[in-house]
Amino acid sequence: MVIYKMYEEILEQPNAIRKTLESQKENLDSIARKISETEKIYLIGCGSSLSTCYSAKYALEMVQDVNVDVLTGYEFYYHKKISNKNSVAIFTSQSGETADTRDAMKKANEEGMYTAVITNEKNSSMAKKANIAVVTEGGREEAILGTKTYVTQLMGLYYVLFGAFDDFKSRKIFEQLTKIPDIMEKLIKSTEKENKELANEFKDENLFYCIGSGPNYGLAYKLAMTMLMEGALKHACPLYSGEFRHGLIERVEKDVPVIFLDSNFPGDILTQKSVEFCENIGTKNILFRMQDYADINSILSPFILVIPLEWFIYYLAHFNGEDPGSTRHIGKVRY
Structure with a gap:
């Protein structure tokens, strides 16, 4: 490989x-x-x-x-x-x-x-x-x-x-x-295989919605804007959990992939309601939950959740024959 x-x-x-x-x-x-x-x-x-x-x-x-x-x-x-x-x-x-x-x-x-x-x-x-x-x-x-x-x-x-x-x-x-570097080292080893398999499952999808609240909105933004669009060359859109019911609730459809970042923040009650809605209409939900990866203050979740997401993106690009580190236009077009 x-x-x-x-x-x-x-x-x-x-x-x-x-x-x-x-x-x-x-x-x-x-x-x-x-x-x-x-x-x-x-x-x-x-x-x-x-x-x-x-x-x-x-x-x-x-x-x-x-x-x-x-x-x-x-x-x-x-x-x-x-x-x-x-x-x-x-x-x-x-x-x-x-x-x-x-x-x-x-x-x-x-x-x-x-x-x-x-x-x-x-x-x-x-x-x-x-x-x-x-x-x-x-x-x-x-x-x-x-x-x-x-x-x-x-x-x-x-x-x-x-x-x-x-x-x-x-x-x-x-x-x-x-404590974060030590936690990251363990996650780098433990999350590669499962996210390689996940990427293989989703390799033929071309559109992903990325949803998070609190600090996880920043990670959802990165996931959509740089990881999926720049790295895996997939269409993607980031969204606040609380904004799901404005716009996307009318557009999301059966079999469309939706990635949820959940860290049990107070605002994640809306993340969970969005997950339930999507389950009911048959979207392809991908859920990354902080509590599945580390026992540390949830405010630090972007440091934790980014590791399995990196493996997912790396292999999503690989299974589509793309180098996740390469670019087509960035650095070449100035304005």
């Missing part, structure tokens, strides 16, 4: 997180202290990087009443009015050269905001122009959909956001971050 580069990159994720936490601790702590003193937090990214912003925002808002905005790079650049200068703008870009995000940082710097970047490239323009940079230890990554760069970037966001608060809930979540 052909082994694509993404296979190795899946295996390397736990160590990439460990190395990032070790090498970047000083800068991560510095950003966390700055956040603790600020009134407003902006999280800005595009593609897979935007998905980490969504997950981190909803995770933090489940335990803190904070002012966090998530925007794409160009939405921030073109449309965001900046009035509160006591703000922290955190930019997420695997390459540190994403044009949308780079322009947004330029605007933030010109407005006098405190800017931080989480990137995998230490010599990138964004790493040089931010007030402070966290350089993740993903090494050279070839798979376009993002594996090591995704989990290390997500870890950086969780670290600085939850590390900014001293209440009991935030500290407990913060303390559990160091």
